[in-house]
Amino acid sequence: MASNRPAQNPSYVPSGAEVLDVDRRSEEGTWEEWNPTADSVRPVRGRHRVTKQRGGGLARSSTVLGVGVIAAVGAGGMATAQTGKPPVSISLPDLSSVTDSARALVGDDSGDDSDTAVQTASAPLTGAGLTGADTAAGSTDAGEALRARIMRQAEAQQDQADSAAARAAETAAAKQAASAAKEAEAKAEKKAAEAKEKAEAEAKKKAAAEKLAKLAKQFTLPTSSYTITSTFGEAGSMWSSGYHTGLDFAAPTGTLIKAIHSGTITEAGWAGSYGYRTILTLDDGTELWFCHQSSISVSVGQKVSTGEVIGRVGATGNVTGPHLHLEVHPGGAATGIDPMAWLRSKGLTP
Known part of the structure; x- marks a missing residue:
């Protein structure tokens, strides 16, 4: 005590x-x-x-x-x-x-x-920060409840980010698919256009061939058994103009000369350096000159048809040998054109 x-x-x-x-x-x-x-x-x-x-x-x-x-x-x-x-x-x-x-x-x-x-x-120190949802979920600790809310928020944000990424990927894939489809469509259209152009070209070519074939029945070469010796435009002193103005078919004297197309005889006789010459005028006005003949079988004003004989090969006029000198004058012009190109345009191959 x-x-x-x-x-x-x-x-x-x-x-x-x-x-x-x-x-x-x-x-x-x-x-x-x-x-x-x-x-x-x-x-x-x-x-x-x-x-x-x-x-x-x-x-x-x-x-x-x-x-x-x-x-x-x-x-x-x-x-x-x-x-x-x-x-x-x-x-x-x-x-x-x-x-x-x-x-x-x-x-x-x-x-x-x-x-x-x-x-x-x-026991928990305090219940501050607990929401009704936390209490209903059985949470009694404010710290754990806050941590749970943060985790839920982070998961929600991650889900939103994943959804946004997925949407962006879908959009990019859709754009890429659309671009690929557009590119494929453009290629298909280009291929179709090329095929169409090719088909049109082939059709034109076929039509031209048919036309030439039809013309070939209407046109014919002026002679047979020949050799091409001089072509249009060749330069030389033998020709007064300085160059060759026609196409030469070399053949023996007396070889038959035929009308290339139907028309009218507008000239038949002597023509100086051209020798004996016959001029056949077609319906479109084109004049065909047949020169250096040995003889003439038609007269002026005569109507002739394709393949009809109008004369014979000779060596009259300014020549070095027997041959047929052919000139083409569209519309009766004084200057002629290349007879080789004109014959080919008619389906003929000299």
């Missing part, structure tokens, strides 16, 4: 109300020691619980300890205030008995404080 130190004589004399108070206490008699116990304290009805803080039952023990300290200090003060009295010893209760007494005062018989402290420590 602890006891108070012996009271010291005061070095001053109290006055006024303090003297009256000391006298009054002297009259009341000697102070006795009182230790509160469960039997001496009247039980308090009801159950009073003290909010427990971390660190176990520190708050409850501190409260009881504070009550004991206040009682001890008060008793010591009262003992000191007595004059001429022997010091009174005051003992403090054991901590375990104080704890039991405080537990009896508040009516707490719930059991071991350590279990309650563990439960308190393991």
Whole structure:
């Protein structure tokens, strides 16, 4: 047991109300020691619980300890205030008995404080930040609930990014497919156009061939058993114009000369350097000159048909040997054109 130190004589004399108070206490008699116990304290009805803080039952023990300290200090003060009295010893209760007494005062018989402290420590510190959805989902920890919301938000953003990437890929694929389809369509159109052009060219060629074949029935070469010795435009001193103005068919004298096409004989007789010459005028005005003949079989104004004999090959006029000199004058012009090209345009190949 602890006891108070012996009271010291005061070095001053109290006055006024303090003297009256000391006298009054002297009259009341000697102070006795009182230790509160469960039997001496009247039980308090009801159950009073003290909010427990971390660190176990520190708050409850501190409260009881504070009550004991206040009682001890008060008793010591009262003992000191007595004059001429022997010091009174005051003992403090054991901590375990104080704890039991405080537990009896508040009516707490719930059991071991350590279990309650563990439960308190393991419980969530606060419910702040919890939403109704978190509570409905069974979340009791605000940190875990926040983490769950962040994860859900991240997953939602990832899903949106994946969806956007998928849409972009689909759009790119659609554009690529459209471009490929357009390119294929352009190639197909180009190929079709080329095929059409080729078909049209072939059709034109076929039509031209048919026309030439038909013309070939209407036109014929002027002689047979011949050799081409001089062509149109050859230069030389043998020709008065300085160049050859027709096409020469070399053949033996007396070889038959035929009308290339139907027409009218507009000239038949001697023509100087051309020798004996016959001019056949066609329906379109083209004049055909047959020169260097040995003989003439037609007369002016006579109508002849294709292949009809009009004379014979000879060597009259300015010649070096027997041959037929043929000239073509479109529209009766003084200057002629290449007889070889004109014959080929009629389907004939000299």
